[in-house]
Amino acid sequence: MWRRFTSLPLFFSHLQQVRRADELKICQAFCTEIVKPPVEGESNSRRNIPFVAFVLGGPGSGKGTQCLKIAETFGFDHIGAGDLLRKEIHSDSENGAMIQKLMKEGSIAPSEVTVKLIKKAIESAENRKFLIDGFPRSEENRVAYERIIGAEPNFVLFFDCPEEVMVKRVLNRNEGRVDDNEHTVKERLKVYKAITLPVANHYAKKGKLYKVDGTGTQEEIFERVRPIFASLRLST
Numbered sequence: 141m142w143r144r145f146t147s148l149p150l151f152f153s154h155l156q157q158v159r160r161a162d163e164l165k166i167c168q169a170f171c172t173e174i175v176k177p178p179v180e181g182e183s184n185s186r187r188n189i190p191f192v193a194f195v196l197g198g199p200g201s202g203k204g205t206q207c208l209k210i211a212e213t214f215g216f217d218h219i220g221a222g223d224l225l226r227k228e229i230h231s232d233s234e235n236g237a238m239i240q241k242l243m244k245e246g247s248i249a250p251s252e253v254t255v256k257l258i259k260k261a262i263e264s265a266e267n268r269k270f271l272i273d274g275f276p277r278s279e280e281n282r283v284a285y286e287r288i289i290g291a292e293p294n295f296v297l298f299f300d301c302p303e304e305v306m307v308k309r310v311l312n313r314n315e316g317r318v319d320d321n322e323h324t325v326k327e328r329l330k331v332y333k334a335i336t337l338p339v340a341n342h343y344a345k346k347g348k349l350y351k352v353d354g355t356g357t358q359e360e361i362f363e364r365v366r367p368i369f370a371s372l373r374l375s376t
């Protein structure tokens with residue numbers, strides 16, 4: 141083996157490649173659907189497009205909880221689409237009442253409103269690495285985002301969780317949300333299955349979906365998520 145490497149730097153670069161391949165294998169062991177590593181494309185940095193991971197999963201699947209851990213460990217900015225909409229409700233904006241009504245029904249806010257808020261959050265941040273949590277919730281959301289932002293996400297993290305676990309977590313959330321009640325959560329699950337899951341399927345077909353088991357403790361889930369982010373090679 142030594143003979144094949146005429147210089148030490150060459151040997152270490154080979155070692156690095158082996159390590160990256162191993163990291164990817166670890167990552168694959170935790171993911172049920174993975175096609176290629178989420179490497180920041182050259183075109184991303186050339187066009188100064190931010191590195192974006194969408195985070196999807198049903199209500200109560202643990203998106204927000206895991207995003208906090210990812211943001212803290214890997215230096216991402218966490219943009220919660222639902223949080224942006226809740227801020228709108230409480231800021232007396234012209235759309236506040238309409239958003240509150242839709243949220244209470246378990247429906248999805250107009251794409252134009254949500255994408256505008258996300259765009260503003262991206263543009264006002266110094267960071268160039270973002271987790272966009274709870275978005276896109278529909279194909280229409282997805283198309284609007286890609287058109288207005290001018291790029292697809294780099295990859296999509298998806299928390300797979302049984303319905304009964306999600307419902308239990310939502311009903312115990314205790315954050316005073318208008319949508320954390322038995323009636324709304326049933327509606328949200330219908331919307332999730334009919335309208336949000338096709339978005340996840342869209343990205344799965346493109347090889348961009350990382351599906352993670354969302355059951356177990358918060359720490360156990362984060363240990364499944366960690367290798368995905370640890371294997372990223374970002375220039376930012």
Ligand SMILES: Nc1ncnc2c1ncn2[C@@H]1O[C@H](COP(=O)(O)OP(=O)(O)O)[C@@H](O)[C@H]1O
Binds near residue numbers: 199204313354356358
């Ligand atoms: N692994 C877990 N086990 C038990 N409770 C959890 C777990 N992950 C999150 N929770 C709790 O469940 C509720 C929903 O989690 P959250 O992260 O808000 O989910 P989502 O953003 O997908 O709706 C919160 O009260 C959270 O503290």
Ligand SMILES: O=c1ccn([C@@H]2O[C@H](COP(=O)(O)OP(=O)(O)O)[C@@H](O)[C@H]2O)c(=O)[nH]1
Binds near residue numbers: 243248250273319328
């Ligand atoms: O892109 C989005 C994100 C959220 N919502 C609305 O906000 C609610 C709460 O979303 P959030 O992501 O906060 O809920 P979670 O899935 O985390 O429980 C959803 O049911 C929708 O009514 C929306 O319309 N568009």
Ligand SMILES: [Mg+2]
Binds near residue numbers: 203204222274
């Ligand atoms: Mg959430």
